[in-house]
Amino acid sequence: MAAAKYHGVELDPRTFMGEPDEPSPSPATLVRWLTDQGLVAKGMRLKWRYLVRMSNTPPIVLMFKDGSAGVMVAADAANDLVWLRDPMGTESDPALAVDELRLSQVWTGDVLMVRRARDQAETEMPVDMRWLTRVVMREKSLLRDIGLSSMVLSVLTILPALIVMQVLNQVLAHHSLATLFSVTMILIVLTFYETMLSYGRRELVLVLGARVDSRISIHIFNRLLALPLEFFERNQTGIVIGRLFAIYKVKDFLTGKLLTTFLDLFTLLIVLPFLFFLNASLAWMVVATAGLIGLVVIIFMGPISFYVARSIAAEQQRGSLLYESVAGIRTLKTLALEPQRKQLWDERTAEATRWRLAAGRMSNWPQTLTMPLEMFISRGVLLIGALMVIKGSSGMQGGSLIAFMMLGGRVASPLISFAKLLEDFTEVRTSLGEAGAVLNNPTETKALTTGMRPKIKGALSFIDVDFSYPGATTKALDGLNVEIPAGTMLGLVGRSGSGKSTVTRLLQGVSRSYTGYLKLDGIDMREINLTHLRKSFGVVLQDNFLFRGTIRENITAGRPGLTLDDVVRAARLAGAEEFIERMPAGYETFIEEGSTNISGGQRQRLAIARALISDPKLMILDEATSALDPESEALVNANLTRIGRGRTMVIVSHRLSSLVDCDLIMVMERGKVEDIGPHQVLLERCAIYRQLWMQQNRHTNPENRGAGPAPLLAEGD
Known part of the structure; x- marks a missing residue:
């Protein structure tokens, strides 16, 4: 708390969620929590001699053996002392001087370094090639070791070729078995070292790929969760998922072909000069041929990019259909929609296959045109070199030719791969654009990690609030003005489209692009930390999602540290206790995916x-x-009075009978407040409310008992 406050961040201890099996929070758990609160934190283990020298640093959190912590606010290496303060205290509290002996009795050796996040943190950077490169470059030590091993392997590549050249030019000419034996032993040793170095380099590359994969996975999931709800309402889920997974093609490219090719360039830089030393003419032939391959690839980049983009889009459409079919399988089965979905799947598959085939055919052309050039490097150069040896015009011997061919393949391969990287880069650029179309949307990160964290009482004020949905021609809320005291049970009614659910969206912070002032306890909603705001609210929707897990885990989803007594109390208030206790495992009953093993009413009460x-x-x-x-x-309505005791409640319902006991009922019409008051008052003076009430309760009027049912005009929003 004190360390965060030093950096201008107010923390709410109620937002902390530790691991269930941890008796006290570990540094790793605290780091995750502080990171979610907009800070940058790092846990490490220090010795006293280093700790006592940290005199010019911000407050440092020291972890104690009993699970508590202390904040080091100063250090004096000359006197061998540090000063500690209670992390829950204030800056006016006196600090306690502690020496090494006293601290060693309570300190675990773990510290937590905390600082404020930079304005443009990595988590907020646009997801593009620059960002991905930064992710890879964070593994500098691994890249250094990989580069060093590549340089050594490049040197070891030259030595066998030199030895073979000497064997062919000298040993065979003099029939020296002793020299041949020595050369053989040298080759065996070199082969052993080259094998072990290659294994080590591959291991390092695998570790690099795993780390980069983890960083990317964590980042894209965090970035996805930081996107506003409005984004998911506007985009198909299947398309969003398909675009997200496109980033893994980019990751595979960076840690796969691109990395391998650049590692091979070490070989090129070392071996190529040696080829010119052996024979400049043949070396120029290899370089020129590789350049021609690159030129062919560049020419086809545009057409290939077009077809690849269409192929990826078609695959996303097919994936979206698959996700939608699985998510709506119950509706699909009950309405016998299998034939229609199969037909649509066949059409999407045909479209995806057509574009993929077109992309493959376009890619086949540069491969076909470059194949003769690749063959020339491996075969044509050998024939030309043999002609030079026969004529003896260049001074090249048979051993030199064999050495040139051994090394020529090592040089030609990275040159060809480097040229073909341009072809792969086309698909990578398209995939990165697809992922960026999701991840580069504006996030709620700033609102989730900054802002005020006041103690919520529940008083609401709408002052000239206007709100329009994107693309709408009319206002969803038009000059809304209303004051709701704390502890009020407020009902919201109105015809469809009157703005009832829009009010609840603004209260939850789903939409913040309104004009005017919406205040909670006198503070504008836009100034309140969004995480704190949502954790301070209790929200129940018309269609609620339950996670796969036990009833207890679902009830405590937002507060995993709470006890069973807390769960029972909440279940009793919601009227869920009676059906939970009838279940075989009670609160440990497992809820299947989609809540298929409980009824809709039970799910709502949970x-x-x-x-x-x-x-x-x-x-x-x-x-x-x-x-x-x-x-x-009836059970939930009977509990509403108990539920609402000591808290403000906003209840949207088209069943007016469930709102009769509300302190106030606000009648809305076209985004405005038509009237507000208790039930009996509204029946007398509000025509819209009276009409809605009569439509829903006409069966109670003897004069209307044979009449047909009236439409429910108060449904939804």
Whole structure:
């Protein structure tokens, strides 16, 4: 707390979620928490002699053996002392001087270094080739070791060729068995060292790839979660997932072909001068032929890029259909939609196959045109070199020719690979663009990690609030002005499209592009830390998602450290206790994916219990009882008064009977407040409310008992 406050960040201890099996938070767990709060933290182990010299550093957190911690605010190496302060205290609290002996009795040796994140942290950088290169370059020590081993391997590549040349030119001419034996032993030793170095380099490359893969995976998932809800509402889930996975093609390119080719360039830089030493004419032939291969590839880059982009887009459309079919399998089966989906899948498959085949055919042309050039390097150069040996015009001997061919392949391979990298780069650039189309959207990171963290009481104020959805021609909220005291149970009613659910979206911080002022306890919502805001709310939607896991894990999803007593209390308030206790495993009953083993009403009551577990001061129920059967709805409605005790509640419902006991009911019409007041008052003075009430309760009027059902005009938003 004190270390964070030094950097201008206020932390809320209630947002901390430790590991379930940890008796006290570890440095790694604290690092993750502080990172989520917008700080940069690093845990390390230090010895006293280093700690006491850190006198000009910001506060350092010291981890103690009993699970607590202390903040080191000063150090004096001359007197061998450090000064500690309680991390939960204030700056006015006196610091305690501690020497090595006293500290060693309580200190684990672990420290936590904390600093404020830079304005343009790596997590907020655009996902492009520059960012990916930075991710790879963070492994400088591995890259250094890989480069060093490549240089040694390049030198070892030359020696066997030199030895073979000497064997052919000298040993065979003089029939010296002793020299041949010595040369053989040298070759065996060189082969052993080259094999071991190659193994070590491959191992380093694998470790590099694994680390880069982990960093990319963590980053893209964090970046995905930081995107606003509006982004996911506008884009197909299957398309989003397909674009995200395209980044792994880029990762494979960076740690695969690109890295291998650049490693081979070490060989090129060392071996190529030696080839010119053996025979300049043949060396120039190899270089010129590789240049021609590169020219052919460059010519075809444009057309290949076009077809590759179409192929990737078609694959994403097919993947989106697959995801949608699996996600909606229940609807698909119940409506017998298999024939239609099969037809659509066949069409998407045909489209993807057509573009993939077109891309493959276009890629086949440069491969076909460059094949004769590659063959010339391996065969034509040999024939020309043999002619030079026969004529003796260049002074080249048979041993030199064999040595040239041994090394020529090592030179030609990276040259050809480097030329073909341009072809691969086309697909990589397209894949990176696809991933960037998702990951480079504006995120909520700043709102999630900065801002005020006030203690929530629940008073709401709407002052001239206007809001329009992107692309809409009319306002969803138009000059909304209303004051809601803390502890009020507020009902929201109105016809479809009147703006009821829009109000709840603004309260949750889903949309912040409104004009005017929306205040919570006198503080504008846009100034409040978004994570703190959402954790302080309890939200129950019309269709709630339960995670695969036990009932207890689902209820404590946002507060995993809470006890079973807390779970039972929340379940009792939500009216879920009675059906949970009837289950064989009680609160440890496992909920399958899609909540297939519980009813819709049970799922809704578990969602209400999940919202209540943190005892929020403000709750939002957006059509929360619409999926309940009459018995379950009556049970939840009976508990609403108890649920709302001591907290502000905003209840959106098209069933006006569930809002009768609300302190206030706000009637909305076309984004404006038509009227606000208790149920009986609105029945007398608000025509819209009275009409909605009569439509839903006409069966209670004897005069209307044979009439047909009236449409429910208050449904949804």
